[in-house]
Amino acid sequence: MRAVVFKGAKEPMQVEEVDRPDCPADGVVVETEACGVCRSDWHAWMGDWDWFGVPATEGRIFGHEPVGTVVEVGEKVQNFSEGDRVTNPFTLADGTCRQCQSGHHNRCERKMPMGFLDFSPGAYAEEYPVRAADTNVIKLPDHIDPVEVAGLGCRFATAFHGISQRVDVGPGDWVAVHGCGGVGLSAIHTADALGANVIAVDLKQEALDKALELGADETVKVDEVQDVPQTVKGFTPRSSGADVSVDALGIAATLQNSINSLGPGGQHLQIGLTTSEEQGEVAIPVDTMVYDEREFVGSYGMPPHEYDAIFRMMETGKIDPGKIVSETITLEQVPDTIASMGDYDTVGIPVCNEF
Incomplete structure (x- = not known):
């Protein structure tokens, strides 16, 4: 089968013929229909995250925002059959540890991030495997387009989980989102759907325009203000500060601006992972x-059972992940698309849907 193969940090990736994946006894093999192209892939391609325990090695297949059709089923799988249209979280749980048993599969003690480990190949390929299918695999409602689903596995799911489950966001709250890439726009869209007042913060006017389209009420263009946190606070009642502020990028400046945008008792939500400059x-x-009793909260992925909430909100029109998809590309375009993410010119989520 054809797949995009990693050749080393910052080296051009290549589309090559590789062996099709073996089907785990407890897993499935899925024929890929679509896969989102994520900034996390750029981090891995750059050689980031060796301090995080996920160094990229030559020969790896990236891609962790997949959707497709089951073409092979392991002998121990009970809930899935060939022909099922499915997706899965990017963090593959084992389903047996204490975290999994309590419903926190994204915190699994033996989690395997898809596409970031040699023994967990990703979906920039014609087919990909998923371990522990009865734990990780999610059947898709019939009405959902695969391109709309492709961004759910990482960026939208992590933002949705963070905004809806990890912090307290409700009608009338003020939420600031620092960084309006794919995950930031997803956070904006989710916070708006929950009734919050949203302030979008970014350097690029194009990204801020997209944020307004997705539900932001106010915008801050970073290079046009002297003090980002004070500008954010100026939009809130009595300039007291945001109830929730999100770092959706993962660099020192956005993280610090986010924390300093909060009011007393506010919650900082960290979604973006750092680069080689910060090294965590x-x-x-x-x-x-x-002094202000502010909180620092992390969000990593999303448990499979929370996908039902996304699907219900999609069905009623409260959220539309498809609005965040910026373009569709071919498998041959994936390497250049990932490499270009270092220019921070991408607005929204590119999706590969031709394999």
Whole structure:
């Protein structure tokens, strides 16, 4: 089968013929219909995250926002059959640990991030495997377009989980989102659907325009203001600060601006992972956080059972992940699309749907 193959950090990736994946006894093999192209793939291609325990090695197949049709079923699988249209979270759980048993599959003690480990190949390929299918695989409603689903596996799911489950967002709350790439736009769209007032923060006017389209009420263009946190606070009642502020990019400046945009008792939601410049370490205003009782909260992926909420909100029109898809591309275009993400010119989510 054809797949995009990693050749080393910052080296051009190639489309090559590779062996089709073996089907795990407890898993399935899926024929790929679509796969989102994510900034996390760019991080791995750049050689980031060796400090995080996921160094990329030559020969790896990336791609962790998939949708497709089951073409092979392992002998231990009970809930899926050939022909089922499915997706899955990017973090593949084992279904047996304490975290999984309590419904937190995204925190699995033996989680395997799809496409980031040699023994967990991704979906920039004609077919991909999924372990522990009865735990990880999700059947798609008939009415959903595969391109709309392709962004759910990572960016939209992580943002949805973070906004709806990890922090307290309700009608009338003020939410600031720093960084309006795919995950930031997903957070904006979700917060708007939950009734919040949303402030979008970014350097690019095109990204801010997209944020307004997806539900933002106010925007802050970073290079046009002297103090980002104070500008954000100026939109909130009595300039007290945001109830929730999100770093959707993962660089020191956005993380610090996010925390400093909060009011007393506010919650900072960290979705973006850091680059080689930060290597996972960023200074934060600890005394201010203590004095104002601000919280620091992380969001990583989403448990499979939360997909039902997304599908229901899609069916009623409250959210539309398809609006965040910026373009569809071919498998041959994936390498250049990933490499170009270092220019931060992408607005929304590119999706590969030709294999």
